[in-house]
Every structure is written in C-alpha cells, then in structure tokens.
Amino acid sequence: MLATASQRILGQSFQNIRPAVSVLRSYSSAAKQITVREALNSALDEEMSADPKVFLMGEEVGEYQGAYKITKGLLEKYGPERVLDTPITEAGFTGIGVGAAYYGLKPVVEFMTFNFSMQAIDHIINSAAKSNYMSAGQISVPIVFRGPNGAAAGVGAQHSQCYASWYASCPGLKVLSPYNSEDARGLLKAAIRDPDPVVFLENELLYGESFPVSDEVLDSSFCLPIGKAKIEREGRDVTITAFSKLVGYALKAAEILEKDGIYAEVINLRSIRPLDRSTINASVRKTNRLITVEEGFPQHGVGAEICASVVEESFAYLDAPVERIAGADVPMPYAANLERLAVPQIEDIVRAAKRACYRSVPLAATA
C-alpha cells in the first residue's frame, strides 16, 4: 500500500507543479536558483560530512534515493552504516533513533509523510521530548524528525493531515517549518546541530519549487536561528502570518491586495515552536489587523495560538477581530473540487484581508 502511494505521490509531484503554488520571481541580479529538494539534500550532505555522528534513518532513504529524492546520492557517498534503509516499523526505528540520540549520536529520522509519524508519536513525545526534563538534564536528545507534512495532491484523508499544531503543543520539542530553499537549508542545518529534538515539517509540493538563494545561503556554515520568524514582505495595513506552502499563497494574495490599495505584511513563521510572538506582535501593533493562515484543522490550530497570543499582548492595538484561515474541519476529501474547497486558497486570504479592512466582499467561495 505504501509503495503504490509513494509512487503515485512521486508521479504527481514530478508531473504537475501547479500554477497556484509556483513562485516565478524575476530578479535583476543573476541570483542562483535551487529547488527546496536540492536545498535539503545539500544541507544533509554538509552536516553529514561535518559530523560523523549524524546519520540518516528511514524508509527508502538509501537505495531508493529517498521517497521524494531528498536523500539522493547520500547512500553512495556515506555508505549503508550512515544511511539506513529501515523496515516498515515507524515505532521501532523511531525508538531506535531516540535510543541512539541518548548516547550522543545525531540521527535524522525521515518519515515518509508525517501521517506515519502517528505510529511513532509515543517515541517523539514520551521518549524524545520529555527525556531531558525527566532525567533533569542528564540525557539530551539531539534528534531530528523530518518529512513532508500537510496536504499533497489528491492523496486522500489519511495522507493529508498537517501536524504542526499537534507537535507544537508539546514542551520539549522544537517544531520548524520551512518555506523556501533558504529556509530549508538554514533551518535543517540548525535542526541537526541543535541538542534538542526537532520536528521538521516540510511540504511535498514545495520540493520541486525553485527559489533564488544568495551565496551566503550556499555557504556550508549557513544556519538560521530557531525561534525567529521572517517578514517576507513589508506592509502597513494588515498582517498575514503563514508557514510552509501557504507563505507562497500569502505572498500572491498580497500582490493581489496591493492592486486594491491594501498593503499586507506577510510573516513567514519558520518556527512553530517556539513561536516568534515578538515579531508577530510588533507587526500587529504596526498594522492593527491580523490574518493567520494554516493548512491544518482549525480547532486548536496554530492560528488559534497566534490569535490568543495577540489578544493577550496587543489587544488595544487590534482594529478588527483576528481572522483564522485554516483547512476545512473535515478529513481531506479525495475529489479534486472538494479538495480545493478543503484547503485554503489565495482567494480566501484575499477575502479575509478585505474583511479585516472592512471592505465589502462576497461571502461564499465557489467550488
């Protein structure tokens, strides 16, 4: 079952880079463009060569070159002792990774998608996240759990859930979610070097996207700080927070809004836990309106936490109620038109921003 699913996913991601998600930017300077896949691959490669204690573990990471080709070429370079193809035993191999991390090795455990991490979630939370605390600092767990998170295209309910809010509610974990290649490289390197367990939520539809990167990003010591959000686009009228793929949507929405005279500030969260509350609050104090965008289920989501944080710290600055845009409160349907309705679209962000700015907008979306 898993094999056919991954073949289907691979087929889809190779074939269609949907226009809604592509980011075609033109820069006057000839900046190098790399895909998110290349960014992740190069980050893994560099960290593995810098520290022999780093090793990879997961299904199909070795000879298959990675289910999504993220670990391509690493088996040839580092050998089977450091790039381990595991049997289909999430609970088992995640626990093995945690046990190895207890003893100072630095495993990077790949989940084919984070949906499968539910089979191993006991080890992520109970053995990894809580251990430093339970042992009063004797045992730290320098492990990284990475893999695609959230909805892909037409993969159905059991392969489409976003786990950002689940993991972000747990103390002891750090949860990161990159958007572009720079984020992917910097955050993955930071995650591997970090002495605590890190959940690294990628997005399958972004793997094939190219983004421009500066030479600084390509340097092997490049690292991004964990816990700092990035303001992708400055604005003054409304703040839009997003992470992962939806940052791209938010940026497109901002371009559309600009034509209507609304200048949106787009914040790429990068780090879901710890959340960069100070950047978000500073932005809200500037713009006085907030839209949170996420792909996951709405109840107890990332947007709920951001909204509460802003209400607690910047209530007097809000001119409009905080709007949460999230996935529909249903398991992901399969039919393409229903799936489109279940996931936030650019139009939803635009409409919400206009509502926040008290412009009149039509109420419902069309299928």
Next chain:
Amino acid sequence: MATAFSAPKLAAQPFNTISPTSQHKPLISPTAASPFLGSTRKLLRLSSSSQLNLRRRSSGSVFAVSDIVKEKKSTSIPSLLITKEEGLELYEDMVLGRAFEDMCAQMYYRGKMFGFVHLYNGQEAISTGFIKLLKQQDSVVSTYRDHVHALSKGVPARAVMSELFGKTTGCCRGQGGSMHMFSSEHNLIGGFAFIGEGIPVATGAAFSSKYRREVLKEADCDHVTLAFFGDGTCNNGQFFECLNMAALWKLPIVFVVENNLWAIGMSHLRATSDPQIYKKGPAFGMPGVHVDGMDVLKVREVAKEAIARARRGEGPTLVECETYRFRGHSLADPDELRDPTEKAHYAARDPITALKKYLIENNLSGEAELKAIDKKIDELLEDAVEFADESPLPPRSQLLENVFADPKGFGIGPDGRYRCEDPKFTEGTAHV
C-alpha cells in the same frame, strides 16, 4: 563446565559451524564488508549468506533451548558456580532490592511517596543475575518497575529514595519519579512508563554502541545493552519490530523478558496465543532461552553467555525468565485475581532464601555473615530514608529547568531577546 549455559552456546554454534563453502562467510565474520544489512546491495553480495539463513532455519539449528537447559541441569554434577565474593555480592544486591522495595511500601502508606509505585519483590534474581555482570558503560533500559534495576546498576539508594520522595537530591532531581529513573553516570536509561517503549530505545542504545565501533572507529567500544520488560510487552508490536531489527543489524543487545505471568490482572495465558515467549526469538533469527528466574545462579549463567555473545558481536539474544511478583502490580493494586496457591508456590521459591541456602550448604558463607549483611542493608536504608526526608523539595525555579538542552527553545520574549537570556528566567542547564 557442563551446566546450563552450554545450552545457549549450542544455539549459538550454528552461526559458526554451518558455513558449507568457503564463499559463505559467516555473518559474524569481522572481515565482512559491512555488518549492517540495511541495504539490498549488500544483500545481493551476501546473497549466499541469505541462503545461509534459510539453510540454518530449515535445518532447525537456531532453536529455543528450554528443554536442553532443563536436561543439562539435571544430569550435570554441580560444581560451584560462584566464588564466595561473588556469592556475597549477589546476596547483598538481592537483599538490598528486597529491603528497598519493602521500605518503599512502608513509605508509601505513610504518605511520603505518591503516585504510581511498582515493586519488584520476588524478581530480584533477574536484576541481580544480569546486571551484576555488566560494566559501568553497559546500558540498562527498564520499565516502570525500575527501582531495583537502578540499585543493581549502582545508583545509590539515597538517590533513588530521594527521587521517590520527590526531593531535589534525587537521581533526576525529583522530576522523574518512580517510573522514570535515569542516570547517565551509571548508564541507566529509564524508567519508561509505556510498556514496550523502552525496547526500541534499548535497541537504539545498542545501535549506538555498534555505530561507535564501526563508523566512529572507537575500536574498544563493545558496550552491551540489556532491555528488561514483561510478559505483557511481548504481545506489543514494538517488541517484534525490535527483535527484527536487532537480529537484522546484529546489535549487541539482550532482550530480557521478566515473565511474572501477570500484566496487572491479565494472566499471560489469557492474553497470549503462544505463551512460550522464548520461542519468538528463533522466529527472528536469534536464540531464545528459557530460564528459571527464581534462581539467581541459573539466571547468571544464562546471562553470562548472552552478554558474552552480544559483546563478541554475534547479535541479540532473547532470554525469558520465569518469575513472579510477590506483591500486586502496583501499590494501588488490590491483587485479588491471583490464586493464593500460585502465590504460595512461588513464595516457597524465594530467590533470596534459595541463595542463602546455597551459600550455607556449600560452605561459602555462614549465618552470621549473612545476617551481618542484612543488618548493613537495613542501616543503609534507614540512612537513605533519613537523607530523603531531610532533603529539600525542588525550588520553584526548577519548574522550567531542563525542558531543553538549548534553552533558546523557549523562544524570543516580547523585548526581542531570547527569553532564557533574561537573568530572571530560569536557566535550562542542569547542575547535576
């Protein structure tokens, strides 16, 4: 010495003796290109060895050795299995375990200890028999019934008692509790409350030992890991996943099943399709051994062989120890479902009484000396309780400590700086 342990050796022999042609290198050969069978590429090159596997299995040479153990035991002439020093060490460790657990019960009913407390009375032979053979760097991974494993591994009784009282001088500064004993100094990693949770972690510890030796080239790293767990765990998926991977990658681990026949109130026979747990080892390609867990000497002999096997790099072993817990599952368990005759049967096989008898009958020690040890342990425990009583409770600032090894994980505060940099915010590093 033709005693119990030769039987496990028998199970290990097939790995050595069945190499029909010169190209069939035994899998334990240190010159094999990569001992990690994580890659089909390797599997293709060693495809002759995969035939080796099949041949081994079909000839039935990896087999469960319970019957052999029993046979050998009855026909052998018992030469002394231990020296006097070893005997006294074993006796003292078991008495410490028993007295400590009895003291825990007392303290619990006096309200000094709280929450979930799971006592080990009756199973001391397994802890002592196995752990006393380990080096400091070898690891022990346990379950919630971990007090005695901690004591056998060398964690001071004072530290364990304080931890149980929830004081800041405990081995985990009061943050772990009864079910979460950790000591990096003694390589005791848990303390896990979920059954089956410790098994993959133990497998990972064994993996790290092998990785250190082979990838990081620390040539003398031969640390062995012992994973202790119960009969209920043997029906759990993680157990089988780890038997598979440990055998697949030949990890230096011994899986020790403390089969006390009961999982809270669920009898092992009601829960398991095939109650003979040791038979599950050969299904995954490792020897499965059954041993009488109420006899510390038998356990010790089997343990010697299994640990030596792991240290040599020959891979894992599954050891099923038949034992019994004299008390309920925890101090909150009324223990109504177990048959009193069953309890009496095992009470008559108390491991401490048995060892005492052995020591006296074989003139390794006398009553007086053993009584002196009892007294010494009593005093040690009195001191431990006093120490724990007088220790302070954790200060308020300890609440936020040690959530992260890198406390920047608490994020950036409203002033734009990392919250942990604020001197009033508690630091995240331990003074352990």
